[in-house]
Amino acid sequence: NAGVMQNPRHLVRRRGQEARLRCSPMKGHSHVYWYRQLPEEGLKFMVYLQKENIIDESGMPKERFSAEFPKEGPSILRIQQVVRGDSAAYFCASSPPGTGQEKLFFGSGTQLSVL
Amino acid sequence: GDSVTQMEGPVTLSEEAFLTINCTYTATGYPSLFWYVQYPGEGLQLLLKATKADDKGSNKGFEATYRKETTSFHLEKGSVQVSDSAVYFCALISGGGADGLTFGKGTHLIIQP
Numbered sequence: 001n002a003g004v005m006q007n008p009r010h011l012v013r014r015r016g017q018e019a020r021l022r023c024s025p026m027k028g029h030s031h032v033y034w035y036r037q038l039p040e041e042g043l044k045f046m047v048y049l050q051k052e053n054i055i056d057e058s059g060m061p062k063e064r065f066s067a068e069f070p071k072e073g074p075s076i077l078r079i080q081q082v083v084r085g086d087s088a089a090y091f092c093a094s095s096p097p098g099t100g101q102e103k104l105f106f107g108s109g110t111q112l113s114v115l
Numbered sequence: 116g117d118s119v120t121q122m123e124g125p126v127t128l129s130e131e132a133f134l135t136i137n138c139t140y141t142a143t144g145y146p147s148l149f150w151y152v153q154y155p156g157e158g159l160q161l162l163l164k165a166t167k168a169d170d171k172g173s174n175k176g177f178e179a180t181y182r183k184e185t186t187s188f189h190l191e192k193g194s195v196q197v198s199d200s201a202v203y204f205c206a207l208i209s210g211g212g213a214d215g216l217t218f219g220k221g222t223h224l225i226i227q228p
Contacts, residue, residue, distance in 0.1 A: 004158065033215065042119065042204065043159075045215025059215060091158065101208050101216055102147060102166075106158035 005074075006092050006107035014115050019079040019086070021110045025094030031055075032075040033104065034067060037089040049075060082114045117142045121205045121219035128195055129227055136190040136222050138179075138205035146209035148172075148181055148188040149216070153202045162190075162203070200226045 005024040013019050025032050031050055035043040048056040049069035060067065064082075069075040079086055089111050093104040121138045128134060140146065147166045151159040163172030168183035179190045188205060205219040 006158075035215070035218075040220065042206075042218035042220045043216070044218070048215065056215070093159075102164070104159075104161065104216070106151075106160070108156065108158040 004092055004094050004105050004107035006090075006110050008110060009108065010111045010113070012113045012115065013082050015083055016081050019082050019112055019114075021077040021079075021090050021092075021112070022074045023077070023092030023094075023107060024074040025092075026105055028096060029094035029105070030097050031095045031100075032069050033093045033095070033101065034075075034077050035091045035093065037091065037109075039088070043091060046077075079112075082112075084114050087112055087114045117146070117207060117209055117217040119205050119207055119217055119219035121203075121222050123220070124202075124223035125225050126222060127225045127227065130197055131194045132226075134190070134192040134195045134199075134224070136203055136205075136224070138188045138190065138219060140186050140188065140205075140207050140217075142186075142207055142209045142217075144209050145183075146207040148179070149206040149208070150177070150179055150188070150190050151204040151206060151218075153204065153221070155201070159204060195224075195226050197226045197228055200224060 034046040037043045045059040047067045064080045066078045089109045091109045093106045119140045149164045150162040152162045153159045163174040165172040165181035171180045177192045202221045204221045206216045
């Protein structure tokens with residue numbers, strides 16, 4: 001029973017490029033959450049998605065960031081025109097239906113480095 | 116807004132020592148409180164939780180008690196092992212969870228043999 005799978009583990013981009021981070025939730029989980037951990041900071045909530053729906057994106061920066069969770073395939077966090085300040089660890093988590101964030105399972109994260 | 120403050124690390128202890136990692140919080144309403152652990156190269160795992168005042172969460176020898184009067188949720192273990200070396204995050208969720216978990220900055224624990 002695979003856990004939450006994130007790829008790539010490490011992603012290097014130059015300023016102005018696009019970054020695409022993928023997350024496959026645990027089998028049977030229909031809720032996906034993205035968190036960002038800046039250096040020396042705690043994890044910060046970004047967005048909460050269910051299949052084909054964005055439920056809460058209150059933590060997402062207003063520009064350049066978007067997320068989706070299509071009917072088929074992994075959830076994608078997309079960052080356009082990356083800047084150095086986007087360098088961080090991005091964690092995805094999933095939860096079973098009906099448990100909300102009381103029972104989150106996290107992936108190992110994607111470390112994004114912007115040169 | 117909600118916030119979590121935990122002691123800064125790294126915390127270095129010898130094997131079999133007693134562990135306390137302090138965590139205090141500010142939140143609206145009555146939050147649920149959590150400790151997550153992140154072992155090297157892995158994602159965060161839920162270690163324990165407590166959902167109301169005076170509840171005690173426990174798992175793998177770790178304990179934490181929800182203290183509403185002091186707004187604290189300190190993590191304790193009576194005898195640590197080298198395998199407990201990890202980063203520990205205190206977190207809370209309130210207001211129905213609409214805004215996600217609020218995490219502390221994490222405390223890096225190093226246990227020496």
